[in-house]
Amino acid sequence: MxxxxxxxxxxxxxxxxxxxxxxxxxxxxxxxxxxxxxxxxxxxxxxxxxxxxxxxxxxxxxxxxxxxxxxxxxxxxxxxxxxxxxxxxxxxxxxxxxxxxxxxxxxxxxxxxxxxxxxxxxxDYARAGHEVDETITLSEGPLEHFPFSMEPQLRKLGLPTQLQKGVITLYSDFVVCTAGDKLTPDQSRILKLLEKTLAxxxxxxxxxxxxxxxxxxxxxxxxxxxxxxxxxxxxxx
Known part of the structure; x- marks a missing residue:
């Protein structure tokens, strides 16, 4: 051989x-x-x-x-x-x-x-483990800047979303992060999708x-x- x-x-x-x-x-x-x-x-x-x-x-x-x-x-x-x-x-x-x-x-x-x-x-975008000094909250209502195809991804990240007439919609307010938090990977990903640079x-x-x-x-x-x-x-x- x-x-x-x-x-x-x-x-x-x-x-x-x-x-x-x-x-x-x-x-x-x-x-x-x-x-x-x-x-x-x-x-x-x-x-x-x-x-x-x-x-x-x-x-x-x-x-x-x-x-x-x-x-x-x-x-x-x-x-x-x-x-x-x-x-x-x-x-x-x-x-x-x-x-x-x-x-x-x-x-x-x-x-x-x-x-x-x-x-x-x-x-720049904050990574997981970064301690933020801002509180970011999303208000209940449509998230029109996201395409409808992202709804499953946002829901998987923990956002309370649903599709209404083809528009991703939050059915309640959602706190992405609170001042003093050390970001989790999911929080870091959400902030990047929202184009929030906290670092x-x-x-x-x-x-x-x-x-x-x-x-x-x-x-x-x-x-x-x-x-x-x-x-x-x-x-x-």
Whole structure:
């Protein structure tokens, strides 16, 4: 019986070696950037969206480089302690690499970078697990913006619907979500069908490092206080 082409031995040692090499390569690339670029920013990302982050990369592609999502490797490259940091003050950046965050190396003026990210905010559809700060309610009556063929889908998502003369109709008010809710997959899907964007993609600069001044907290974070938002309610007819 001929041997199957799928019946092949895979060397796990080779796989591990390749992974290790990629990590070493990333460490080296970050350290090269420390030497070559004028400023290092550490940032966090809220409501990450790949397409929108690509947009930022394109904006800065001529004079900057980004590293995102591998906190442990980035911390090793910069150094975790004063004794093993690559250059003075970099271990203070490493300590803040928690959650969805990354590094931005740039030759662009510091104030230009800070201003850009302060103004870059884009709304998007909230995903399951996102905590909303708005209450969305659908009023009893026809949902004329939906084609009649979607009635079974809406009913499956929990909406109290029925067809009346070929028009999808709610036979009672329906609360899609309440301020403070963590969205379920069904709620997230309903909001997308209603074209309600309740999430905001933003990048927040936390700290910066330069060879001359070493580590600094980004100016905006020193005085910025978090003011609690008052939940708002929207009733969609």
């Amino acid at each position: 001929p041997k199957s082409k799928r019946d092949k031995d895979v060397s796990l040692t080779k796989v591990k070696k390749k992974t290790k090499e990629s990590k070493v390569s990333l460490v080296e690339a970050i350290r090269v950037c420390v030497d070559e670029y004028k400023t290092l920013f550490m940032f966090t990302v809220e409501n990450m969206r790949t397409t929108k982050f690509v947009q930022i990369r394109q904006e800065f592609k001529r004079d900057s480089r980004f590293f995102f999502g591998k906190n442990n490797i980035m911390a090793i490259a910069l150094g975790r302690t004063p004794e093993d940091e690559y250059k003075d003050g970099l271990h203070k950046i490493s300590k803040r690499l928690v959650g969805q965050c990354g590094l931005m190396f740039t030759n662009r003026p510091i104030n230009d970078v800070i201003e850009y990210f302060a103004n870059f905010k884009e709304r 905001t993609f933003r990048v927040t600069l936390i700290a910066q490092w330069t060879p001359e001044r070493h580590f600094e907290v980004v100016g905006a974070t020193k005085t910025k206080s978090k003011v609690p938002r008052t939940p708002t309610a929207h009733k969609t007819p």
